Amino acid sequence: MTQETTQGKPSNWNVPNVLTAVRMVLVPVFAWVLLAHPDDPTMRWVATAIFVIAIATDALDGNIARKYNLVTNFGKLWDPIADKALTGMAFVGLSILGELGWWITIIILVREWGITILRWAIMKYGVMAANRGGKLKTVMQSIALIMFLPGLQFMPAPWGWVAWAAMILCFALTVLTGLDYLREAHKMRTAYLAEHPEEVR
Template identity: 65%
Template sequence: MVPLFGWMLLSHPTDLGWRLATTGVFTLAILTDLADGRIARRYNLVTDFGKLWDPAADKALTGMAFVGLSILHELPWWVTIVILVREWGITLLRALIKKYGVMAANRGGKLKTLTQSIALIMYLLYLPAMPLWFQWIAWILMGAAFLLTVVTGLDYLRAAARLRREYLLTHKEAQ
């Protein structure tokens, strides 16, 4: 859905009808991802592949939203850059430390994703056309998403270092 979403957002950025449809596609994609995770946990279908790559799919969708909104000058580029550096950096970190163990998403990361998703949905509704109170809520949510993104990124760095350290200690003792 990412290419369709990106095309819809960038091809008709100020048409309210298109923006509603674009927001619907984004929301549907986020909800199907949520449903996929719940189904996997409920029926014990969780895999290491899913733990590693499901977050990457989330990053592709939200990344397109952040970049698209910045291209349209509806979200500052510095917000998009900091968030994407964190998102893809942590995804790369997960892949690099896989030899020490799988680092699945934690509660903070899930709260970050939820906050980002709600803020993005509000922005995608074409924020300039919304009442001022709605814009304020969207800005506050985006600020919270930004802070959660940075804080949880630091938390993942600590968790990766701990995972590596524990692996090395365990394997050193086994020798």
């Protein structure tokens, strides 16, 4: 899959990281298709398909990284950033189109980017990888967005009911897992300072 360094660590130039980069490239493509043709049911499905392909690279790169021992700090940090750029654009796009309340989008984005900034801020104390709750949140966000992106106005009523149920669940998970990450960051910082008392001010 990739060449390892002499120290045995996987290179950042590997398949999982390339897939992460591809996901980032697909974000503006997805945004253009969604926002340029909001009233065209066919193009809404095209936008949904692009989103599905992009989000699928997330599961693929993670599986490859773990299977072939290609987990890198680059991947741990930029993989969630790529995810948040993609899902964030979907939430913003739906709000711009008036199909999702801005308050939902804003709260979700504050949580998502707040935790991303937190990851960078505590790099001194260690890399905070995604936990099970965070992964479940990502899955539920993906399901909710995939159901919303074709346009609820073009879909039968039962589809809309399920879509809103999925959206409510993903919103709750987003908030709750955000609080869990704050707790984890505090524990990581506390443990680090306990091992390095000279850095306590």
